[in-house]
Amino acid sequence: MSGIAHDLSHRLADRAEAVCRHYLSNGRREGRYWLVGDIRNTPGRSLFVRLQASAKGPAGKWTDAATGEHGDLLDVIRGSRGLTDFADVANEARTFLNLRHPEPEPSTLRRRVVPAPAGHVEAARRLFAMSQPLAGTLAETYLRRRGITLLHGTGNLRFHPRCYYKPGDGPSETWPAMIAAVTDLTGRITGIHRTWLAPDGSDKAPVDAPRKAMGDLLGSTVRIGVPDSVMAAGEGIETMLSLRQVLPNMAMAPALSAAHLAAILFPPALRRLYIVRDNDPAGDAARDMPMERANAEGIEAICLSPTLGNFNEDLQRLGMDALRACVRLQLAPEDVLRFMSLPR
Structure with missing residues (x-):
């Protein structure tokens, strides 16, 4: 200045x-x-x-x-x-x-x-506080359209009906948005992630960058469920919620990007980490770093890979039974009994 x-x-x-x-x-x-x-x-x-x-x-x-x-x-x-x-x-x-x-x-x-304060952490907390619970909102509609129906324990996901979006150098617009709280190991909000949605919740909003995060994200994740000795970590919120369709009692930790997945902090009680990769070069890079870090800390690290590009694609295009069969083959045997839902 x-x-x-x-x-x-x-x-x-x-x-x-x-x-x-x-x-x-x-x-x-x-x-x-x-x-x-x-x-x-x-x-x-x-x-x-x-x-x-x-x-x-x-x-x-x-x-x-x-x-x-x-x-x-x-x-x-x-x-x-x-x-x-x-x-x-x-x-x-x-x-x-x-x-x-x-x-x-x-x-x-x-x-x-x-x-x-750096990183817009205060602004992130305010935006999350101004948002409303997920149930009955366009954010829930959006997730259900992607095959995601098990939404218990998703208190870190909320909805804002008119969230500002700034398209480059143009004037700000407002779109409905799914708001996800990014928290550290103590549960303190350090940032938020926004997914702007179409007005009917059928898909993401037709904007150049429908997903954006703000705040202090390094090491933190969007925590879904309460981790104990076992949890799964991956990139996207929809990817991890899709995996949760067949592992409803396993804690999930969407890190929001490959770079942030590589830097996640491990809960003290963690003994086995499932690293959920996407089928692309970035997914390979994101898998290797947390696997090395987990092994160095005495945590067993197991990679879970989708059949298609990611687990949400598997869920939508191949169906629940195919997703379950794919995941079952990659789990530790004791976790099949502990976490996997049975076919209806």
Whole structure:
């Protein structure tokens, strides 16, 4: 940030609430935050502007929980006024700062300014909190259309009816979305994953990148079920939920990508890890690293491979019986009895 921008941003932060009342007039104050839809002053509650410096960060910083965007009050002026050139933003800020407003309380000025938390973790937690349980939503419709009907223990999966999506340099859009909480070994949310959906839940939304994650994902996963001595870990949420159709009592850990699968943290009680691979080069690479790490920690690692591209393809195209037969041949014998569902 340039010296001019830094100075203006600091001066605006000293008058954060006045800035919000002037440029984000469709919002309102709640506690130490100003809530509004976005920096364009859309009515809503997705964007949080911090009004006072605290241990969570300096005054004037904002995060949009729906998009993961963040910035300062210069960005608020830019977005609310539709400005593009910094010179215009700076002139608008100077005009505002020349207005007579009550000075902030001295105690506010004396507070220590600390950096905002990295990785949009706070925004991820807010978005998950604003989402609703999976049952009866378009997210459940989406999963059932993919053959996934066993949804017990999926509290880390939720639904948001109007989740913001930003297509490159274009304006933000809203689509329904399946929201997945990414948690560490203690169950603390460190990030979220969004799968934007078609308006009828029949498929993913027709956008360039219908899946995006935000937050601190390294080592964490979307945890489905409670792991004990045995669990399965793989890449995609739908892939792991498909495997769970035939292993309903085994804990699943979608890591969301091949790179994150290679870096997952193992629960202390884990003794056997099933590594679920996709049939592609990335799947081979994702399999090898956690297998080496598990073996080094005395954990037995067994690879589970689909017949087709992934286990959701197997479930949809080959059916439940074929999926069950494929998985059964690859399980440890004792886990067949312990975890595998019987044909109906």
